[in-house]
Each structure stands twice: as C-alpha cells, then as structure tokens.
Amino acid sequence: MAYKITHVSRAQEIRFPTQAAAEHYADRLGGGLDKWRVREAGAGAANPGGVPQPGSRG
Incomplete structure (x- = not known):
C-alpha cells in the first residue's frame, strides 16, 4: 500500500511505498x-x- 505525506503549512506532497x-x-x-x-x-x-496535483492547470 502506498502512503503519502502532506506538509501542513505549504503545498508539498510526497509519495512513498510504505x-x-x-x-x-x-x-x-x-x-x-x-x-x-x-x-x-x-x-x-x-x-x-x-x-x-500533477497535470492540473491551476
């Protein structure tokens, strides 16, 4: 199952395998x-x- 972390105060999100x-x-x-x-x-x-999100056109 993949997991992601999202920063609480800036627009940053990173995916991880575990x-x-x-x-x-x-x-x-x-x-x-x-x-x-x-x-x-x-x-x-x-x-x-x-x-x-990747590929979105703001």
Missing part, C-alpha cells in the same frame, strides 16, 4: 512528524489544502 518510509522521511529529513500528515495514498479528500 508507511515506515513516509514517517522516516518526515521525522528525519522533513523537519519532524508534527509538520506532516501521513496517510494512505488515495485516502481522504481528493485535493486536501489546495495542494496542486
């Missing part, structure tokens, strides 16, 4: 888990927080 990989990135390289939302890719709202 939840562990997503959490590791957010915690160690992304400034801390408190700055990111980790969830299953495809779960929740289609475009949370106005994060631009």
